[in-house]
Amino acid sequence: MKNPTLLQTLCELSGVSGYETEVLRRIEREIAPFCDDLYYDRIGNLVAFKKGLHGSCGRILYSCHADEVGFVITHIEEDGTLRFDEIGMHPRVFCGRKVLIGNQRIAGIIAAKPAHLVKGDERETIPACEDMYIDIGAKSRAEAERCGVYADYAVFAGAFCKMGPHTYKAKAIDDRIGCYLLCEKLKEPLLYDSYFAFCVGEELGLRGSPTVARSLCPDLCINVECTTAGDLPEITDYRRTCSLGGGVVLPFMDGASIYTPALYRAAYDFAEQKGIAVQTKTAVAGGTDAGAYQRAADCGILGIALPARYIHAENSLFDERDIQAAERLVLEIDELLPTLVTLAKGGNA
């Protein structure tokens, strides 16, 4: 991995959908010296442009999303506990987790009725969001407000660290890995003029990317993402989708799009020829901004993804060898851009 410090920094920032400023400002600082143009659009996406050594070979867009899953505080109870709603998650990953609230990073624990007091059917079910609360240790509403809690957001507090010889854990690797890979790419000389979009609101339902699609009208969009790896004991065969250590993922389909078949095939062959470890997804799961680009800009779409276990939860696991493969592919794919643009303009062959 070229720059683990940057990846750690990006993962540890807070950027729940709708509150991406902290992440975007950090990215802006990181890439500003390397861009020919850099701006925020009206919805809040950060868009960069960098000239290539050979000029233009079509309108090329690299895209990732800066937001992460998390919580919004909806109400402060009289007893000082906080009611919340989730963004992009399932309640099964909530209970007992530490969260950080707002810009002040007030620590709290997501809690529900304790196990000792749960009876009957309640023991077999996962509490719904409305049956849980965040406990920040405040004794009253007034005390919570004095701590600085208001209508605010919260993120998981999962720390970035290495586990075992090749594995890391972090929160928000979906999609800070995309932000990281595009930041690193922008620092290198490019062969062809390219746009880079760091989008907002993906976890809310692909909300930021259509604005980029309509304003830039790309011929080709390369969407850099994180994807779910299901190489777990209870998941067998094709349901595993993809595996840690299996290489960078090139998907041919997900819940939001069928990636342009010719682009998928060309990129897969390119990666194999280059000796880059590559895999695809063996089950159709999830959905990304690529679908929004395909529909809003009617452009060719290619997905590049890092496999990670337990995404949309407090801690995700990922393999540094997959990151190395993704770094190589994202950097070296410049060589393939003229071919990809030609294929993209030719329809979904």
Add this chain to the structure above:
Amino acid sequence: MNQNNPLIEKICELSEHAFVSGNERAFFTYLKENFSHLFDELSTDPLGNTIGVKHCGKPNPYKLMITAPCDAFGFIVTDLEANGRLRLHALDSRRAFAPLYGKIAVCDQTLGVLLSDKDPNDCGADDFYLDCGAKNAEELDTLSIKRGAFVSLCEGIVRIGNTSCFYGKENTALCSVLLETAQSVRDCAVDLYFVFAAQGRVGARGLRAAAALCPDEVLSLAVYPEKRAKSGTGAVLAYADSACRADNTLTDALLETAKRSEIACTPFADVFKTLPSSTDALCAVGARVGLLGVAAEKPNSVCRIAHDDLSALALLLREYIASFGKN
């Protein structure tokens, strides 16, 4: 009537091919080779829509779009399993169980039988596999099949009297109506955009991209389930689908056209909520949207459509376009 009906002949011809969702480039190639003479321009876009245009030659012409989904039901290969099976994902889970035990083909080459370990009624989109005779991964390797390959049904259509059963290819009937309409219209006073929309079965995605053409008016064609509309009652006019309400004045104009020309036509007030639709994207660019089509018996399995209904639909389109006058 079928023997010399050019519309039914077109349906039979198109149904010999399968253009699975996501792989509609083959549809464009086929149209370009066989029907490009019907249009002034024929092109495809990156998502896979095929767009045929007939220009009227006027400056700033009125744009009338007629659109129908062009994709056939099929599967995509998601995994090559150690036991020699090909794991498949159904591209439209509403009808996925229907072709079980039928003959299917990967990339129009490798043939096999569609199977599942589950009861047909319990099958989800990922519960299918193809047995193509390979006993293990090594034998599968020799077939050079890759993940992401498209899989289509081998069955064409079966004609029963004055009806046809389509087995996942009913969109070919609508596309044939579009082709028949394009052939019949000459010297129209408006620009006609015939959009054969891609990825209709996986969320009506093509229509969303086609909205970029910014039409003034759209006639969106669909096959409606017979539970709501009745087969054999002519063309169907819907007042709403799952994404938008049809434009009232446009619907009235279509009804008036049908009445004047004595074309069998049935209006339906029901909302066809089960049909994925993206007509809201067309409304969003300011187009007036009309919803019409034909009714089908058992749309999620054999999908039986009456030929007379298709003929009525084609006739209604022709007469409606004619109502704009000639150049």
